[in-house]
Amino acid sequence: MLGPYPQWKTIAELLRARAQARPADLAISIVGNSLTYAELDRLTDRVGANLAALGVKKGDRVASFAYNCIEQVLVWFGCMKIGAIWVPFNVALIGSDLKYTLEDAAPKVIVADSETRPRIDALFASGRYDIKLF
16 A cells, blocks of 8 residues: 555645645745745746636646746646646757747747747737737
């Protein structure tokens, strides 16, 4: 026997339980930026709500085209909270490789950072996409 069955069934439920049980404990630390469980839970609720406001529903894909940062985790967990599928893109993608990846992934929304956004903007300028940028 591996132990007692956990009380939660999803990562979102686990995060909420940790935030309630240990709100001030460190949840993540990436490149010098840290969040407690309470902060992580609150911010991922906000990201999930913003994605939902853009029309993202359960089962929709959300592409993330950004370098390693806390925001990547916020998008990942925000997707989990609304039942969306997080699709991380390799930040080295350019040109036709980026175009193929974007078209193959077929996300409803793309989350890009200031360094990757110009590549998405250039791609959008060269074709018609029904994808929202976040």
